[in-house]
Amino acid sequence: MAKLTVDEIQAVAKLARIQLQDNELASVSEEVSSILDFVMAINEVDTARVVPTSQVTGITNVWREDEVHKCKIAPKDLLSEAPDFQDGCIKVKKVL
Amino acid sequence: MSKYKPTIGIEIHAQLTTKSKMFCGCDNNSRKAQPNVNICPVCIALPGTLPVANKGAIEMAIKLAHGLNAKVATNTSFDRKNYFYPDSPKGYQITQMDQPIIQKGHVEILVADQFISIGIHHAHLEEDAGKLIHPEGTDYSLVDFNRAGTPLVEIVSEPDIKSTEQAKRYLQEVYNIVTSLGVCDGDMQHGNFKFDLNVSVSNSAELGTRTELKNLNSFRNAERALSYEINRQIEVLEGGGTIEQETRGWNDTKAVTFSQRSKEQANDYRYFPEPDIPPMVLSRELVSSVQSEIKILPINVRKELHLLKLSVSEQDILISQPKTAEIFMSAQARLKSPELVKQAVNWLVGDYQAILVKTKKPVLTGGNLAELITLIEDGTISSKIAKDIFAEVVAGLKPTDIVSSKGLKQLSDNSELELIIKKIILDNPKPAEAYRAGNERVLGFFVGQAMQATNGQANPTKVSSLMVKLLKE
Numbered sequence: 001m002a003k004l005t006v007d008e009i010q011a012v013a014k015l016a017r018i019q020l021q022d023n024e025l026a027s028v029s030e031e032v033s034s035i036l037d038f039v040m041a042i043n044e045v046d047t048a049r050v051v052p053t054s055q056v057t058g059i060t061n062v063w064r065e066d067e068v069h070k071c072k073i074a075p076k077d078l079l080s081e082a083p084d085f086q087d088g089c090i091k092v093k094k095v096l
Numbered sequence: 097m098s099k100y101k102p103t104i105g106i107e108i109h110a111q112l113t114t115k116s117k118m119f120c121g122c123d124n125n126s127r128k129a130q131p132n133v134n135i136c137p138v139c140i141a142l143p144g145t146l147p148v149a150n151k152g153a154i155e156m157a158i159k160l161a162h163g164l165n166a167k168v169a170t171n172t173s174f175d176r177k178n179y180f181y182p183d184s185p186k187g188y189q190i191t192q193m194d195q196p197i198i199q200k201g202h203v204e205i206l207v208a209d210q211f212i213s214i215g216i217h218h219a220h221l222e223e224d225a226g227k228l229i230h231p232e233g234t235d236y237s238l239v240d241f242n243r244a245g246t247p248l249v250e251i252v253s254e255p256d257i258k259s260t261e262q263a264k265r266y267l268q269e270v271y272n273i274v275t276s277l278g279v280c281d282g283d284m285q286h287g288n289f290k291f292d293l294n295v296s297v298s299n300s301a302e303l304g305t306r307t308e309l310k311n312l313n314s315f316r317n318a319e320r321a322l323s324y325e326i327n328r329q330i331e332v333l334e335g336g337g338t339i340e341q342e343t344r345g346w347n348d349t350k351a352v353t354f355s356q357r358s359k360e361q362a363n364d365y366r367y368f369p370e371p372d373i374p375p376m377v378l379s380r381e382l383v384s385s386v387q388s389e390i391k392i393l394p395i396n397v398r399k400e401l402h403l404l405k406l407s408v409s410e411q412d413i414l415i416s417q418p419k420t421a422e423i424f425m426s427a428q429a430r431l432k433s434p435e436l437v438k439q440a441v442n443w444l445v446g447d448y449q450a451i452l453v454k455t456k457k458p459v460l461t462g463g464n465l466a467e468l469i470t471l472i473e474d475g476t477i478s479s480k481i482a483k484d485i486f487a488e489v490v491a492g493l494k495p496t497d498i499v500s501s502k503g504l505k506q507l508s509d510n511s512e513l514e515l516i517i518k519k520i521i522l523d524n525p526k527p528a529e530a531y532r533a534g535n536e537r538v539l540g541f542f543v544g545q546a547m548q549a550t551n552g553q554a555n556p557t558k559v560s561s562l563m564v565k566l567l568k569e
Contacts, residue, residue, distance in 0.1 A: 015364060017180050054173075054369030060377045066114045066152025069121030071136035078135055078142070088131035089229065089238035092182045 002036040004029045100297040100330045103304070104263050104322065105217075105255035107292045108270055109248050110280040111224065112156050117245035118223040119147030119190065119373075126242035127286070139245035141185035147372055149174070153247040156279040157197045157221050158378070158386040160249060163273040163393055164216045166201025168383045173375035174221075177365045182239050183225040191250075193367050195375070196220035198249075203273070204395050205265040206408060211399075214266050215254030224248050249279070255294065255303075260322045264315050267291060268412075271315075272394040276418035284313050293322060296339070297329045304329070305339040309346055309353060321346040325353050397421045400428055404438050413445050420444050420452075426462025431469060439469050447483065451490050459492035468495040477504055480552045504553060510562065513546075513554060517566050520545045531567050539563060 004012075009029040013020045020028060071078070084091040117124050120138035138145045161168045175193040198219035204211050224246035229238040251270060257263045271289055274280035281288050290313045296306035309325060312318050329339050343357040394415045401411040414421050427440045443465060452458060468489055471477045477485075477499055485498045499505060520542060521528050527538040539560065546559045 011364075015178075015180075015366075054371065055374055057374065059374040062374050063149040063151040063154060063376075064121070066116055066150050067121060068116045068123045071122065073137070075132050075135055078137065078140060079132060086236075086238055088133075089240050090132070090182075091236050092239055093237070094230065094235050095182055095228065095237050 002033045002040060004033045004036070099299045100326075100333065101299070102259065102295055102297050102322075102326045103255050103306075104257035104259075105294040105306075106253045106257065106263065106266060107294075108251040108253075108267070109224075109290045109292075110251065110270075110274045110282075111288045112153050112247040112249060112279055113281055114150055114152040114156065114247050116150055116152070118150050118153055118221070118247035119245055122245065124246055129242055131238075131240035131242060134242045135244070139185070140241050141187075147190060149373055149376070150247060153221060154197070154376070154378075155386045156247075156277075157219070157249055158383055159277050159390060160219065160251075160274065160279055161198045161201070161383075162387045162390055163277050164198060164201035164203060164219060164251065164270075166216055166219070167199045168378055169195055169197055169199055170378055171195055171375060172197040172378060174370035174373045175367050176370050177367055179365060181225070182237065183228050183244070185226065185241060185244055189223060189225065190370055190373070191222035192220035194369065197376075197378075198251075203253075203266060203269055205262065205269050206398060206402065206411075207259075207262050207265050211402075212262070214256045214262070217252040217254050219249050219251040222248050222250060249274075260319050260326070263293065263322055264319045267315055267318055269394065272415050276392070276394050276415070276421065277390065278418070287313055289313070291318065293318060293325075295322060295325050295329070297326055297333065299333075304333075305341050307339065307341065307353075308343045310343055310356065312346055317346060317348060320351060321353055324351065328353065392418075392422055392425050394418075394421070397425060400425065400437075401441070404434055404441065406438075406441065410441070410445065413449075414441065420448065423460055423462045423465060427465040427469075428462075430463060430466035436466075436469050436473060439472075440465055443469070443486070447486050448490065451487055455490065458490050460490045461492075464489050464493075464495055471495055471499065475555060478552060478555055480547070480556075484552065510558075513550075513558065513562055514566065516549050516554075517542075517546055517559070517562055520549065521566060528567060539567075542567070 006025045006029055009020070009025055009032060012032075013028075079085075079090065082090045112124075114124050116122060117134075117139055120136050122136050122139055123129075123134045126134050138147055158168050172192065172195045174190050176188040177191050177193070178188040180187055196218040198216075200218065201216035202213045203216060204213050224243050226239050226241040226244040229240065231238065253266065257266055271282055274289070275282040283289075290311055293309040293312065294306050295309065296304035298304040307325060307329070309321050312321060325344065332339055340355075342355055344353040345356045346353055397415050398411050401414060414424055424440060424444055428437045431437050431440060448458075448460065468482055468486070472479050472482050481499075481504050482495075485493075485495065485502075485504065488498050489495050524542070524545070527541055531538045531542075542563050543556060543560050546554055546563065547556065
């Protein structure tokens with residue numbers, strides 16, 4: 001049985017930039033723990049002799065020549081979803 | 097002397113000089129661009145886009161492997177390093193963790209007249225993040241994605257570096273390697289070549305706790321930050337304290353390091369294999385064809401110059417100019433003695449530098465430089481004539497052709513010279529009298545007259561000895 005502590009849930013939430021209210025912590029840790037339990041069923045498979053696999057297509061060496069291809073979409077259209085701008089830059093809450 | 101000994105490991109980030117970015121066709125040169133113009137759906141991470149690796153960047157890494165005396169990995173692949181920060185449009189960086197393209201290697205550095213070897217743990221390819229600007233006194237930051245996706249190599253040393261001096265030499269030598277291979281512009285002010293320094297001190301065989309000094313971009317600051325940090329750690333330990341594993345920054349104005357992030361706050365990057373980019377298999381043929389383009393490496397030049405007993409700073413002048421270093425290596429292979437090779441160095445760090453400032457496309461070859469030096473050596477031309485025609489040699493003309501077409505062959509024929517000298521003595525009775533009366537300084541005047549009369553074609557040593565002989569008659 002996986003049991004994630006409230007501290008662990010808080011750490012994960014911080015890394016994922018998810019804000020949790022104090023009254024949610026207990027229920028979320030219950031829920032995430034049970035999801036983890038469900039996924040952990042896969043641990044029952046014996047993988048001792050299986051090579052770790054991250055690609056299944058067998059394709060290798062997909063690369064392109066070093067050539068500049070200017071994007072046909074205008075920068076302002078590319079960035080139209082950004083909430084705010086200043087001096088051509090995207091404006092965000094202060095970091096650092 | 098302190099009983100504490102420092103141990104230093106260095107991570108260097110060098111921006112590659114590819115035309116396009118690491119995973120898309122956007123222009124990689126934004127030096128003069130407005131913010132956010134060299135961007136596309138891939139490098140600003142719009143949904144559904146697919147990164148495709150730049151073959152040029154892979155080839156540069158293959159070249160660099162040779163410079164680092166390292167093997168290129170046959171199997172290499174990319175991984176994702178996850179973190180949230182406004183400079184990372186995807187929320188992760190594509191980098192290499194499991195199978196870096198450059199494996200173990202080493203870099204030789206010259207410290208206190210000894211060559212020592214600093215191990216390279218590995219080096220890998222990755223993409224740079226966007227640029228963040230923090231306008232002072234405001235509550236916001238500004239993001240420019242022009243740099244997002246610029247190819248980088250990260251070169252990770254072993255913790256083999258034992259002093260501040262060694263660290264500085266190591267940084268300079270890696271800088272020489274990447275710039276001479278042409279894989280990095282090395283414009284340090286613009287952040288082309290940056291480094292993180294890991295340092296610990298210990299008074300026993302066991303390593304101490306290390307701190308990491310992040311994001312330095314000058315050799316001088318690396319030296320200052322390291323000295324400060326080593327002393328700080330020693331003071332903490334001597335005072336009975338313990339070193340905390342943490343990331344520290346360098347404040348240039350105050351000349352101190354300061355705590356930025358402790359180990360507890362360290363990110364968990366949740367690395368995993370990049371699913372969007374198939375792995376790469378680099379054939380021997382590819383590696384050897386790319387590496388066969390490399391002409392010389394800085395270490396070869398340094399070893400030659402060291403044999404000539406030139407100082408490190410003199411060596412650095414040649415090494416910092418890869419093309420000049422190439423001319424030197426080709427000239428020295430043609431010259432017979434160390435004395436003549438030293439003359440080649442003198443030409444290259446002297447007259448040649450003066451001409452370089454004025455000439456856009458110098459075409460001096462090692463062969464022509466060696467020929468010029470040989471012409472002086474065998475007495476065909478005087479060193480003054482050599483200086484006069486040097487600009488033409490730099491412009492690509494063959495020294496022997498210039499000498500024969502202009503009739504610059506040195507006058508060494510005694511009878512011809514004697515006639516000229518006798519006439520000069522007759523024309524200048526008073527100085528001749530003074531010389532005979534014991535004023536030897538007038539000899540310089542007579543030699544000068546003879547050189548003038550022969551348009552500099554006379555051999556000055558010969559003129560001088562004949563002059564003395566004839567004045568005394």
